Amino acid sequence: MKCPYCMEFDSRVVDTRAAGDGIRRRRECLHCGRRFTTYEQVVAALHIVKSDGRREAYDRQKLLNSIRLACAKRPIAMADIERLVEQVEDHVYSLGKAEVRSEVIGSKVLELLKELDEVGYIRFATIYLELADLEAVRDEIDRLLKEKRA
Ligand SMILES: [Zn+2]
Incomplete structure (x- = not known):
């Protein structure tokens, strides 16, 4: 997952929960340390x-x-x-x-x-x-x- 701030790819998942028919993940960028959220619909x-x-x-x-x-x-x-x-x-x-x-x-x-x-x-x-x-x-x-x- 690409960090929306610094565009680097390394991140770790800090929280995962169901959201509708997908999954919402809270991630922390290992490069700049900022957090962002991703929604993964493809899961289903x-x-x-x-x-x-x-x-x-x-x-x-x-x-x-x-x-x-x-x-x-x-x-x-x-x-x-x-x-x-x-x-x-x-x-x-x-x-x-x-x-x-x-x-x-x-x-x-x-x-x-x-x-x-x-x-x-x-x-x-x-x-x-x-x-x-x-x-x-x-x-x-x-x-x-x-x-x-x-
Ligand atoms: Zn970053």
Whole structure:
């Protein structure tokens, strides 16, 4: 989301609430520190295209639950998971499309989860990804093990 004051893109969400059929977010610009409000109408309209071609309405709670499951018993605050979902949504909305493939969401989750928690990352990958992606995860596990040994 672009800051209306300094036009920079980095902002953090300080408050999120439902507004009509969209979402109203209060944001703070990480560049100039000023706050601004955004309304996201696309939330209600966003559809996910699954790998078998089926479409379903984007469900924030479902995504939240899947990440929570992958991070079960890990030292991660619920607020961190919510922030991660917000970052994923920001990414998806920035594409400006009414439909996105589920891999787009999955790979963004993985990218962010990798920074947050390695175990959660690997669990999410093994539960939700398909074989081709699992190969990439195996490479990742090998890399992590090598790092630990070094
Ligand atoms: Zn700014």
